[in-house]
Amino acid sequence: MKRALLALPIAIVLAGCGSAPPPAPTPSVLVGIAKAQRGSLPATVIAYGSVAPALGGTQTFSMAQPGQVTTLLATPGMAVRAGQQLATFATAPSAQGTYQQAASALTAARKQQAITAQLLGQQLATQDQLVQANKAVADAQATLAGLQAEGAGQAMKSIIAPFDGVVTAVAVAQGDRTQPGATILTVARSGGIVVTAGIDPADRAGVVAGQAATLKRLSGGTKLTGRVIRVGGALNAQTRLVDVDIGFPTGALLPGEAMQVTIETRQVAGWVVPHKAVVTAGGPARVFQILAGKAKAVPVHIALSSDQGDVVEGNLDPARPLIVAGAYQVNDGDAVRRGN
Template sequence: MLARRGSLPRVIEGYGQATPSANGVATLSVQQPGQVTAIPAVAGTHVAAGQPVVVFAVAPSAGSLYLQAEGAVRAAESQRATTAQLVTQQLATRDQLVQAEKAVVDARVARAALAKEGAGAATITLRAPFAGVVNTLPVATGDRTQPGQALATIARAGAMIVTVGVDPASRADLRIGAPVSLNRLDGGAGVAGRVQRIDAMLNPRTRQIDVDIAYPAGTILSGEAMRVEIETGRAEGWLVPHRAVVVDSNGKAQVFQIAGGKAKAVPVTVEVARADNDLVSGKLDAHARLIVDGAYQLADGDAVRR
């Protein structure tokens, strides 16, 4: 086999897991106490926009607050009407009428706020705000919950990422949009992606730079463990089989070529290492055959039989 000129991409390797991006997750909750009465959705499944996820019964105590707010609105409206009539009879002032109108506005605002938080409904059906995947369902049917407690999270379709940790020394080689190869640790077809975000600070837990990788929607499941190769450029040199590159007693890489029936050691620098072929630089002879099988047993000048 002859060495040949070629190129291979320079890559930074990392490992990560597919998760929803921070801005691609919606949390479903109700700002009232109550009880979960049904969960039509299943964690990990796709949902369409508007599809029911959780059915929630508002606690009677919240309903009583809303009834009190409605009563306050009616009382304020009645007081305003009475004040307006007294003004026509010159028994009340314009300032008193203005205050009565303000009381109506305040009472209506308070009622609207309670209605927005779900206090005015006996039952609330929480629906997916967009098409995506039910990421978590931290409650079960029958659970009683507190105001604002998370009942479900929905990850937007296409908003999944793989976050990997990269050595800070390699950060300068990274760029937004760089091509990425994603490979499942459990095997299976690879997926092409792109660098979406490069963090500007160290992850305090891993002491690495977090890099987010975007990939086509639906190609990787949430939670899948991935090995990632981020391309940072291309290197040119000699393409040789990985098994042809050996290390001498001084820890230096070399390959052996056949010259005059003998093994000739050629020092090389490994620019890119791969499982099948390496890309090396060095003074190789394009016309001399490489020794692949058994190269690790040879020394410079050993006789070689073809």
């Protein structure tokens, strides 16, 4: 009995010497924050295309007669001034011979007309014969005029730049012989070179002339500003897209360069938040704000999603921090801590 009484204080003392384990720390997620604010961002349409002459902004040179390019002074991409000589062309001897025959036929028809008129005065020819002689003269004159208009009567012809511009294509080499109507070269008017890009037909209603655009070479380099100057009214037969022409500062781009075009169609207003702050996985779109050290989910409607940020609508509180970094790692009610 004494041993039990003695042992009791020792047990009590030993129990008093121990300490309870500390409570486990509450887990939290490290997050980065930003401030939600009202504003607007541009809605954009992104398209791809290349630098090319605008419709009606070029002139293509060809000859209606066969011949030879004796001198070629133009190269693709060369800037030219109005009145500058680009090439010389020698008409083929066969074409010159055809012209000479037409000129001789007109001379002969006129002589026959005069003789017939004289004979008619002497009552040695009929009125019908004079009518036929007059018709022969008219036909010969028309034939000769047509050949003159086609340049058959000129042994040498010069191709002259009709305006300030850029040579966009040269289809021949010096010394080449060409057939009637064959293209020799093409000149685009200064300011008549545009970026032609294809947009999806579904985007056509939002794209109109006058809208601002940003141009970026696919090969890299500084971005350029431009403006929509034409929206096609039908699908391009090859691309099945709608062609859009964008003007840009003269001389800033070269024909043939591949381009990315971003067209600003309108401004979208609402809460402007970083794109990473909007969570779309695992349910409706939402953002998280911090309330009393915990993440609070706020449902939102996405009005615009872009590289510059998103525009959303919802019951956001501008006084509460918006979770950006780590938004996809938290759930509603999770404890969070802010990063430095």
